[in-house]
Amino acid sequence: xxxDDIYKEVILDHYKNPRNKRDLPGAEVSCTRNNPLCGDxxxxxxxxxxxxxxxxxxxxxxxxxxxxxASMMTEAAAGRTVDxxxxxxxxxxxxxxxxxxxxxxxxxxxxxxxxxxxxxxxIKCAVLAWDVLQEALQDTGEATGxxxxxxx
Amino acid sequence: MTQTDATATATLEVKxxxxxxxxxxxxxxxDLTVQQGQIHALMGPNGSGKSTLSNVIMGRPGYRIMEGxxxxxxxxxxxxxPDQRAKRGLFLAMQYPTEVPGVSVVNFLRTAxxxxxxxxxxxxxxxxxxxxxxxxxxIEDAMVQRYVNQGFSGGEKKRNEVLQLAxxxxxxxxxxxxxxxxxxxxxxxxxxxxxxxxxxxxxxxxITHYQRMLNYITPGFVHVMMQGKIxxxxxxxxxxxxxxxxxxxxxxxxxxxxxxxxVYLDNAATSQKPxxxxxxxxxxxxxxxxxxxxxxxxxxxxxxxAYEAARDTVRRFINAARREEIVFVRGTTEAVNLVAxxxxxxxxxxxxxxxxxMEHHSNIVPWQLVAQATGAKLRYxxxxxxxxxxxxxxxxxxxxRTKILGVTxxxxxxxxxxxxxQLVDAAHAVGAIVVVDAAQAAPHMPFDMxxxxxxxxxxxxxxxxxxxxxxxxxxxxxxxxxxQPMFGGGDMIREVFHDHATWNDVPYxxxxxxxxxxxxxxxxxxxxxxxxLGMEAVRAHEVDITxxxxxxxxxxxxxxxxPKDTDIRGGTVSFWxxxxxxxxxxxxxxEEGIAVRAGHHCAQLVMRRxxxxxxxxxxxxxxxxxxxxxxxVASLARAGDIFAx
Numbered sequence: 001x002x003x004d005d006i007y008k009e010v011i012l013d014h015y016k017n018p019r020n021k022r023d024l025p026g027a028e029v030s031c032t033r034n035n036p037l038c039g040d041x042x043x044x045x046x047x048x049x050x051x052x053x054x055x056x057x058x059x060x061x062x063x064x065x066x067x068x069x070a071s072m073m074t075e076a077a078a079g080r081t082v083d084x085x086x087x088x089x090x091x092x093x094x095x096x097x098x099x100x101x102x103x104x105x106x107x108x109x110x111x112x113x114x115x116x117x118x119x120x121x122x123i124k125c126a127v128l129a130w131d132v133l134q135e136a137l138q139d140t141g142e143a144t145g146x147x148x149x150x151x152x
Numbered sequence: 153m154t155q156t157d158a159t160a161t162a163t164l165e166v167k168x169x170x171x172x173x174x175x176x177x178x179x180x181x182x183d184l185t186v187q188q189g190q191i192h193a194l195m196g197p198n199g200s201g202k203s204t205l206s207n208v209i210m211g212r213p214g215y216r217i218m219e220g221x222x223x224x225x226x227x228x229x230x231x232x233x234p235d236q237r238a239k240r241g242l243f244l245a246m247q248y249p250t251e252v253p254g255v256s257v258v259n260f261l262r263t264a265x266x267x268x269x270x271x272x273x274x275x276x277x278x279x280x281x282x283x284x285x286x287x288x289x290x291i292e293d294a295m296v297q298r299y300v301n302q303g304f305s306g307g308e309k310k311r312n313e314v315l316q317l318a319x320x321x322x323x324x325x326x327x328x329x330x331x332x333x334x335x336x337x338x339x340x341x342x343x344x345x346x347x348x349x350x351x352x353x354x355x356x357x358x359i360t361h362y363q364r365m366l367n368y369i370t371p372g373f374v375h376v377m378m379q380g381k382i383x384x385x386x387x388x389x390x391x392x393x394x395x396x397x398x399x400x401x402x403x404x405x406x407x408x409x410x411x412x413x414x415v416y417l418d419n420a421a422t423s424q425k426p427x428x429x430x431x432x433x434x435x436x437x438x439x440x441x442x443x444x445x446x447x448x449x450x451x452x453x454x455x456x457x458a459y460e461a462a463r464d465t466v467r468r469f470i471n472a473a474r475r476e477e478i479v480f481v482r483g484t485t486e487a488v489n490l491v492a493x494x495x496x497x498x499x500x501x502x503x504x505x506x507x508x509x510m511e512h513h514s515n516i517v518p519w520q521l522v523a524q525a526t527g528a529k530l531r532y533x534x535x536x537x538x539x540x541x542x543x544x545x546x547x548x549x550x551x552x553r554t555k556i557l558g559v560t561x562x563x564x565x566x567x568x569x570x571x572x573x574q575l576v577d578a579a580h581a582v583g584a585i586v587v588v589d590a591a592q593a594a595p596h597m598p599f600d601m602x603x604x605x606x607x608x609x610x611x612x613x614x615x616x617x618x619x620x621x622x623x624x625x626x627x628x629x630x631x632x633x634x635x636q637p638m639f640g641g642g643d644m645i646r647e648v649f650h651d652h653a654t655w656n657d658v659p660y661x662x663x664x665x666x667x668x669x670x671x672x673x674x675x676x677x678x679x680x681x682x683x684x685l686g687m688e689a690v691r692a693h694e695v696d697i698t699x700x701x702x703x704x705x706x707x708x709x710x711x712x713x714x715p716k717d718t719d720i721r722g723g724t725v726s727f728w729x730x731x732x733x734x735x736x737x738x739x740x741x742x743e744e745g746i747a748v749r750a751g752h753h754c755a756q757l758v759m760r761r762x763x764x765x766x767x768x769x770x771x772x773x774x775x776x777x778x779x780x781x782x783x784x785v786a787s788l789a790r791a792g793d794i795f796a797x
Contacts, residue, residue, distance in 0.1 A: 012794065038735050038751060039765020063733035064795075122735060 010112035014068035019075050020057045027057075031136035035128055040066035044132045052081050053137070058129065065113070065122050070129035072109045082137050089130045096123050160225065162188040162241055162323035162355060164209070168220035171208045176719075177218065178204045180380035188323050188355040193366055193391060196377035197689065198778070199696035202359045203247060205377075206328045210244045211237050224324070239268050243322035245313035247329040252300035257312060258282065260300045261319050268320055285318035289345045307338030314345040324355040331365035343368030366391045379692045415746040415780045420564050420592060420724045420753075420771035422614045425678070432677035433619050436670040444669055445643045445660070459669050462676035463659075469679040470594065470611070472601040472626050479625040479632070479659040480672050484591035485514040487610030487625035488558070490662065491587050492518035494636045495608075499555055501527030506549055506584070507558040508533040508541055509761055510568065513754040515558050515589040528555070535761050539566045539714035546578060554584040561593035565755035565769070566714030567698070567724035569593070576606050585631070591615060595773070596694055596722050598687040601626050613671065617774075618678035622671035625662070632658040639664035682774075690774055694723040697772050701725055701781045708785050713762060723772035726753070729788045732795050734766040740794060741768075744787040746780075 024030075024045035034041040040062030047055040056078045058070045073092075077085045094100030095107075095114055102111050116126045164186045171179040178201045186192050194202050208215045209222055211234040222230050229237050252260060262278045273281075286296065291311060301309050310330050317325050327346065331339055346369055350356055358371060366374075366388075374390040375382045384390065416424060436458060442451040444459050460475075467475050481487045496519075499505070505519050509532050523530040531549050534542040541559075550557065557579040562569050572588060579586045585607035593599065595616030601609055608631065613622030627635070637644050637655060644664040646654040655661040682690060695718045705712050705727055713726040729737055738750035749769045752759045759765055770784060 008794075016795075036752075036756070036765070038733070063735045065735070119739060122739065125735065 004115055007112040007115050010109050011064055011068045014071040014109065015064040018058075018067060018071040020078075021059060021071065022057050023059065024055060024057045027055075029136040031132050033128065033132045033135065035062070035066070035124055038063060038066075038125065040125055040128055042066065042070050042129045042132045044070075044129065044136050046133075046136060048082065048137070051083075053077055053079065053085050056133075060129075062128075063122075063125050065116055065125040066128050069110075069113055069126045072113070073129045073133060076106070076108050076110055077133065086134060086137060089134050092130055093127060096126055162225055163223075164242070164324050164355070164357075165223045166205070166209070166220070167223075169205075169208065169217065169222060170219040171204065172216045172218055173204070173214060178380050179208065182220070182377075182380075182382060184375065184382065186324060186355050186357050189352045190373060191350055191356045191358065191369065191371040192373040192375065193358045193360060193369075193371035194375045194377055194382075195360055195363070195391065197693045197696055198361055199699065200377045200692055201380040202361075202377050203328055204380075206244060206326045206357075206359055209237075209326060210234050210242060235267065238320075238322070239270070241323035243317055243320060243325040245310075245317060245325065245327045245330050247332060249301050249304075249309045249313055251302045251304075253302050255300050257296040257298060257300050257315070261296075261316060264316070264320060282319055285315065288348050289315060289318060290341075291315055305338075307334055307341065310334060310338065310342050311345065314342060314349070318345075318349055321353075323353065324357070326357045326359065328359045329361060330358070331360055331362060336364075339365060340368055363391055378686070378689050383686075383688070413745070415783050417770040417772065417776065417780070417784065418747045418749050419595075419615070419773040419776075420769060421749055422620070423595065423617050423773050424775065425619070425674075426617055426681050428681055429617055429619065429674045429677045433670045433674035436673045440673075441670075443666055455669060458673050459667070462672045465676035465679045466624055466672075469683060470599050470601045470609075470624075470626060471603070474629055476658050477601075477626055477629050477632065479627065479662040480667055481610075481623055481625050481662075482621045482668065483612035483614065483623035484512075484589055484610040487608075487623065488515050488587065488589065489518045490625055490638050491608045491610075491627075491635075492522045493638050495556070495585070495631075496522030496526065496528075497636060499526040499528040502553060503528040503555045504531055504551075504553040505529070505556045505558065506531050506533065506554050506579075508560070508570075509535050509757040510541060510563045510566065510570070511558065511560055511755070511757070512564050512589060512591065513756070514591075515560060515587075516757070519556070519558055529553075532757075533559075535758070539563075539568050539762075540720070541568070541570055543571070543574075546575075550578055550584065551582055554579070554582055556587060557584050558587045558589070560589040560591075562590075562596070562722045562724070563714065563755070563758070564592045564724060565726055565753045565758040565767070567721040567726070567771075568714050569597075569720050569722060572604060572606070576604060580605070592722060592724065595682075597691045607631055613675035613678060616675075616678055617681055618675035619668075619671040621668045622675035622678075629658065632662070635662070637661050637664065641665055643667075685774060693774060694772055695719075697776055697778060697781065698723045698725065700778045701770065701772065701784075704781055704785045705729075705788075708788055710788070713767060723776075724769060725771065726767035726769045728764065728767060730792055730795070732791055734768045736795070737768050737788075737791055740791040741784070741787050744783075744790065746784055746787055748784075 027045035028048045030045045032043040042058055042060040045057045046053050056074045058074055060067055060070055077088060091100050095102045098117050104111060113126050116122050166182050166184040169179050169182040182205060196202055211232060217230055221228060224240055224242060266272055330342060343365055370388050374386055374388060376384040440455045440458050442455045444456040463475050463478050466478050472478055505523060505528055507519055519530055533549060536542045559570055559575055561572055576586045588606045588609040590609050590611040594611040607628055609626040611623055614620040642665040644656050644661045646656050699718045702712055702716055710727040710729045715721045734750035738748050741748050751766050753769055
């Protein structure tokens, strides 16, 4: 099986069986954004406890890239500090810009989205969930990290 | 041999024939005479009415003759049932032969033979007659022992039709698409059989979509049928001319992109370019390149001549009344913006601009800018659930306050063809001017600017086989005379003073700076190319393929947006397939070598109206084929498998 096919399988797995796709009652932060170009919509909910993203969930609708990216994000970011999460977001953006070679350990399934770089028009779909998360966390006032990469 | 008077030549004569299926008129005035001993070929794209003609001649139920006559040997046969027509010597080889389980070919033929000849024939005598014919055609005994057409290959079915022709000995045979679905070997076999049977005793009318059968059978007469009429008749050379210029020729030239086969179904965005357009533009640079107008030297004059000749070509193509009514612009967006920025200046608070929810953003946003700048009010005609303009409240929306009506001729998202003439007349009745967005219509159907009487009409060259940045704004001369130029500089000027300047004549006053000369010259080549195909034929081809595509897509479970009736829609088909997001689907189709567009197609008001953020859009043009539709549908199924949970 080619690597591309494995990536495709991972993306489809998250799309068909999204992780942490649920409301989060009592979430300290939440944020909704959409991409009017294709109608992708993501809402992120997080419990932030003492500078740590204790729990992260999402709701949304849209294409396989946007929804799988959100699902993978909730797995990769949960348990990290806000700063670490923002750093990861920066690295993810870097990967989608073709500038950062992903670190398998930190990225986990997120690596599968690397192939999307081939389709520049769809990079926005992959990054949407991270935009929403970043905006949500910055609202907490606990963030110190800047946005090192912007894409799209 | 024949059932008719042996001394007379059997003659089928069709005169002024109009015929309909239900309310739909398919044959629109056919005149055709076929005599015993002659071979005629009736060619034309799918849906032009060829098979309908054969069905009407043979008396198949479901067809209604509205006008005209069909006579055979001087006798009006239109009231006769099919079997009576057969008895008089007519024969039809069917396009899709039916299976008759339980009846062997030999028994079927003997029964038919006795019915037609009106005489009993012993099994042995018939067997002998049949054997003679089978030997002529090289048909094996095993085939005639089998049940009629059951389990036959495509080639066997067609050969069985030819065997029937040989055994039943008609005086006039119609072969309806006998070449369809045959590989080249079967095609040769069938063609050889027809050649074997042709002769002074038999008249043949070959109905075909393709030239290829005529590589093996040489007809004495060739007729081209389009949209229910015979548009051209000639000798055998006509078939070859069609091969050179017809759809197959176009297909061969344009069916590959950069030398690589690609199913290109994104023609509503931009079309591919034929070599003559690429050459036309290149030749301009290689041989004529100089700046136009004002040049004293010869090369400048030649360049000017080529540019102005392009204007004449465009005038003919769109049938504008006068050459100065054509302003060259980069395309539809620029044309609409020119009108909005210039004509829009004269609007005042209280005035209204009426546009429709069907518009491309390029025919919305310029009007929003005008409304913001002048205080005029922007109003919208809505859409019906079927994807048509909702005209039920037209009288309310279009009134004395309306100064401008902006409307598309064909929706780029739904394919809908709008009732332009009706809207133009209604707008003129209240004193409003009409701005038509013809970006999607001009490439795909005959256009008559003069007859339409629209005030302004915008189109893009790149969607009609022409270069990017070619296109035009067509306008009535009196409007152009009153229109302020949008850009200043270059050839739009007559004289410049310290505090003001005077303008050149129309249309030059709107062509500021160095124009896209090479591109407009290339556009003229594209217009000539489309003219040679015939815009009626272009439209007929797209009606065929669109009907086929919609049927196949619906059959596959897709949701198709816009009208389904090809009379009121063009070849742009927006759809959703199952729950697969359009961007996902388009990505998968891309991997399968199929280029479609996914998104809102710059028509977000349309998307919102139908409650979807995006659709997949397949849009067809002259070079697309039903086989490509099949590939699209097959790939949809594969996408369905990938996303099935």
